[in-house]
Amino acid sequence: MRKLNVIIVGLLCAFTSIGQSIHKIITVKEVERIERYLASDELAGRKPFTPGIELAAKFISEEFAKNKLKTWADSKTYLQTFQVYKPSLKSIKATLNGEVVDSKKVVLIGKEPKTTIDEHSAYAQASIKKGENFFQSAYKYIAGKTPSVVWVDQDFAALFARLSNRNVLRESQVNVLFILSEKLDSYQIEVEQDITPLPLSNVVALIPGKSLANEYVIFSGHYDHLGIMPNRAVQGDSIYNGANDDAAGTTGMMMLAKYFKKWNKNERTLVFAAFTAEESGGFGASYFSEQFDPQSVKAMFNLEMIGTESKWGKNSAYITGFDKTDMGAILQKNLAGTAFSFHPDPYPDQNLFYRSDNATLARLGVPAHTISTSKMDSEPNYHKPSDQIETLDLENMTEIIKSIALSAQSIISGKDTPSRVDTSQLK
Template sequence: MKRIFLGLLLASGTLACAQTNSKLINVAEVRRIESVLASDSMQGRRAGTPGSDKAAAFIAAEFKKAGLQPVANGSYLQSFSVFKPKFLGLEATVNGAAFDSRNVIVVTTQPEVALTQASGYETVTVSAGDDLSGKVMGALQGGKNAVVLIDTSFAKTFPRLQSLKRQLFQGTPNVVFMLTADKPSAYSVKATHSFEETRMANVVGILPGKAKKAEQVIFSGHYDHLGLGKAVNGDSIYNGANDDAAGTTAVIMLANHFKKQNNNERTLVFAAFTAEEVGGFGATYFSRQFDPAKVAAMFNIEMIGTESKWGKNSAYITGFEKTDMGAILQRNLEGTGFTFHPDPYPDQQLFYRSDNATLARLGVPAHTISTSKMDSEKFYHTVDDEVETLDMDNMAAIIEAIAKSSASIISGKDSPSRVKQEDLKR
């Protein structure tokens, strides 16, 4: 909600003296975009709500104005459905005998799934001592119907796989998990569900490359937030100015900057994700539309509206040690007075908690850039995360630093090292 008049007066004063501090990024534009995204009219931008739709339309209009190409079919909206299943019933047999339904979990978006060993499903076996998480995610992301036979040594962990059913994408293949001591010679499973469907959309714009057009560099942030909640001092709108209207503002500003430069050898993809706050569904769906081998780098931008623990002209990079991308960015910023640091909050596992994680797990040098003091960020996930609490001058400096530091990557001169699978294990 709106702050008192004095706060607005001070903010406008700051704006007046800040506009000359950035050569590449116009502070007035930063404030304009940020103020629209975090306005009360957006109703907190919760995924799947009219406020979220309004924000998506605004971002799409900004991408069009910047001169980006639509992602597909003339639209900047990358639409998809998320299904929330309600379990209705399940029957199973193994080797001709009834099988405990508690030892079967069916992940599907179909009202009825019926299968036997002759149904043509791919079989995945998880033996004692195997990497359960890795094999489960491999089956889910493999794009094929699969039966995953899990050894009973994982009996305590098995019920947790129910969480995989909470919300699913349209077109998700059927994956059946069975907890069994031996590989059955015959089995049958019949499961029924009903579904609640929610339509969502990322906003994506493309700036085609030249000599290396087939390779992509992604700039992203999430535009959703918490929406409406319990009123605090009469305010029930969680505006999410820093989280993450700030990152989305940066993406729009970078789109305008690179379009004006018009010298990118690699294709640039600008993405505003939905549903980060409710499970990262937007980034997950987005990542499935790309060949990870062709994504040279991902700059995910999250909460850059406040000073970092080192003060102004600084930010940190999550997963800094997992690739040499951070070193490349630092080298490109030598002499500018701006510094990128490694993530100072490793205990919070931020590398795995933001929208970079899905592509990073596929080997892409995908990192999140942030300034948020995660051990003491005063307005994080509160109704007071509003435009008046942000430092627009510093935001512009951070966006400019991202533009300058990414130059050698978008030109194709530098290609950051890939994330190794062993580096993803916590």
């Protein structure tokens, strides 16, 4: 315990050099207050389209207002509301090379009530071949802007049906037709479905910059989770509270907003975003990213699961896509002399750089990275009802938030500008 106290004292000495007394603003007590409410049973797992997530959005908005942050684009509310669409399949007919085939071999991702696609339709042709990452490849087409017919190798038959689970579609969704077959010259697919529009809301606030007001630095976390899942109850508990995933990241983002508002030295405009629907397709982050010219966004700090110790122990975290830009090196430089350290993502095989809410802007060249401590190879509470506040190390989480505040200083002041992601190298 004495060694840990010495480490914390060392960190606090470094933090006070920023100006405001950071340890009086970002406190364990305050972190626990926010985290405990976001992960409470009252919010019932914060699933989109439920009262629980609406309560969470109200709470985050009230905290932004309490700290006197501005709304986005002079809005009267911190809510950034947009429409998504829920399709309900009524019928599907599939003919390949003149033969009627099982409709389960076809999945249409699209929001048109009636659709007919054949070899004469103006659709791009693509394929997902054996050996590819199936869902990563499929998402590339789903998130694209080109209507496409995608031929899927039979090797993915067991995974193919899961494409139909994508039951929420974005406003800009184009038709993407997946066919479990080798590419054929003749085909006709007829789909009829009911389409229901539904509202979703990010919660967004900002602190205007001084000399570089048109340059943005984003701090984010997703505030949704899985909700109540009776069919996946564990020992009678069916509420998936999502304390670490990602009430922890959202709490961190909110604490940074409070701190930087009092710090009041940001030359660049700071944007604080609580994203919705990350767990169901990243819809919140996708909509949010469309509001920016990517060149104007100089950095993005996405906080995801920071409530537990990393594989290196306390006072450490990792940065996804560390080698994609020099942002990680800048953050490490700014932490020189402290006991805290950032590391490259130790789980490259899990492709985390493209799996969180930083990915949309990163694909546009923005140095957008996720900061996390989650041990993805051995996280015992990931997507389980046991992901509750009692499993978190709130003292360590508080130090992580302070270290992010310190490491971001030179970027938000305009002294440092991270290099851009080389989009030609993106998969």
